[in-house]
Amino acid sequence: MILQRPKKRVSYLNTAIGFPEFGRGGWVTGLILLFYVVFYIFLAGLFALTMYVMLQTLDEHKPTWQDRLSTPGMVIRPKADETFEIVYNIQNTESWDMYTQTLDKFLAPYNDSTQAQKNDECTPDQYFLQEDSGDVKNNPKRSCQFNRTMLEECSGIHDRYYGYQTGKPCIIIKLNRVIGLLPGKDGQTPYVTCAAKKEDSDKIGELMYFPPNGTFNLMYYPYYGKKAQVNYSQPLVAVKFLNITVNQDVNIECRINANNIVTGSERDKFAGRVSFKLRINTI
Ligand SMILES: *[C@@H]1O[C@H](CO)[C@@H](O)[C@H](O)[C@H]1NC(C)=O
Ligand SMILES: *[C@@H]1O[C@H](CO)[C@@H](O)[C@H](O)[C@H]1NC(C)=O
Ligand SMILES: *[C@@H]1O[C@H](CO)[C@@H](O)[C@H](O)[C@H]1NC(C)=O
Ligand SMILES: *[C@@H]1O[C@H](CO)[C@@H](O)[C@H](O)[C@H]1NC(C)=O
Ligand SMILES: *[C@@H]1O[C@H](CO)[C@@H](O)[C@H](O)[C@H]1NC(C)=O
Numbered sequence: 470m471i472l473q474r475p476k477k478r479v480s481y482l483n484t485a486i487g488f489p490e491f492g493r494g495g496w497v498t499g500l501i502l503l504f505y506v507v508f509y510i511f512l513a514g515l516f517a518l519t520m521y522v523m524l525q526t527l528d529e530h531k532p533t534w535q536d537r538l539s540t541p542g543m544v545i546r547p548k549a550d551e552t553f554e555i556v557y558n559i560q561n562t563e564s565w566d567m568y569t570q571t572l573d574k575f576l577a578p579y580n581d582s583t584q585a586q587k588n589d590e591c592t593p594d595q596y597f598l599q600e601d602s603g604d605v606k607n608n609p610k611r612s613c614q615f616n617r618t619m620l621e622e623c624s625g626i627h628d629r630y631y632g633y634q635t636g637k638p639c640i641i642i643k644l645n646r647v648i649g650l651l652p653g654k655d656g657q658t659p660y661v662t663c664a665a666k667k668e669d670s671d672k673i674g675e676l677m678y679f680p681p682n683g684t685f686n687l688m689y690y691p692y693y694g695k696k697a698q699v700n701y702s703q704p705l706v707a708v709k710f711l712n713i714t715v716n717q718d719v720n721i722e723c724r725i726n727a728n729n730i731v732t733g734s735e736r737d738k739f740a741g742r743v744s745f746k747l748r749i750n751t752i
Contacts, residue, residue: 547572554747584617591614622709652685654728658685665721673713678706685706713749
């Protein structure tokens with residue numbers, strides 16, 4: 470078949486619009502249009518098919534791809550802003566009020582009554598494994614109780630201001646969730662330690678950790694993901710600053726200690742540790 474180009478652009482356009490009265494030019498345009506329509510339908514179909522097959526292979530309960538070496542980040546509460554500074558004046562209630570309110574809100578889901586309702590009392594010091602057996606999903610998975618009262622003096626129950634009004638503030642630390650993470654090899658419980666940066670080491674004073682020794686009990690691991698483990702409560706560690714130097718900046722770093730978690734690696738400086746500035750003013 471010999472396809473003849475229309476002689477003039479204008480007439481070409483005309484035939485495209487006036488299809489099919491204008492003979493051969495119209496036919497060609499029609500064929501081209503048809504070709505593209507079929508072609509695009511085919512592409513759309515291919516795309517839909519590929520997506521469908523891909524989605525079939527996904528498990529909604531756990532990610533297909535995950536960095537196996539990922540080290541969890543650590544965060545502190547209260548987090549006032551992006552600067553990780555906790556600065557307040559003891560005499561000025563308004564300057565620390567927002568911190569205690571943040572903690573109230575953050576700890577509300579950890580109320581003993583809520584935890585008793587949602588979660589199980591697990592056997593401490595061992596992983597709470599709830600593996601699937603082959604294709605049979607062991608869902609939903611249960612989670613372990615982390616009671617607010619386990620934070621004792623930092624629970625906000627007996628001292629509703631978490632020590633802020635007496636210059637002995639509490640900071641709460643949690644480890645970001647990593648699906649499947651089993652921290653601590655050979656039954657060694659991971660724990661948190663906080664220390665001042667070198668130049669401030671004489672200002673930090675004595676610390677107290679809750680639960681004792683600042684541990685994250687093994688029974689809270691592994692985490693199976695939001696969909697599989699709906700009521701999961703991340704374990705917490707509270708640190709109380711008993712005798713921190715006032716009216717001076719104190720730079721503090723807290724880190725997780727576990728024999729299988731590398732903190733502050735080359736790849737991720739913030740892995741497993743968190744730094745912040747604490748300054749309590751009295752004047
Ligand atoms: C949790 O407990 C605190 C202190 O006992 C109480 O003020 C708060 O209303 C409780 N919150 C919830 C959601 O039960
Ligand atoms: C948490 O508190 C509830 C209610 O007081 C209690 O029954 C439960 O034993 C506590 N769980 C743990 C792990 O301490
Ligand atoms: C989650 O908590 C609700 C109560 O808030 C409870 O009825 C449910 O059984 C819990 N689910 C799991 C899987 O623990
Ligand atoms: C805290 O650590 C000390 C020393 O490592 C140990 O003797 C003590 O039993 C630990 N306490 C708890 C409650 O784990
Ligand atoms: C608190 O720290 C100061 C130095 O910053 C020290 O002189 C004092 O003895 C400490 N008090 C207690 C009870 O540890």
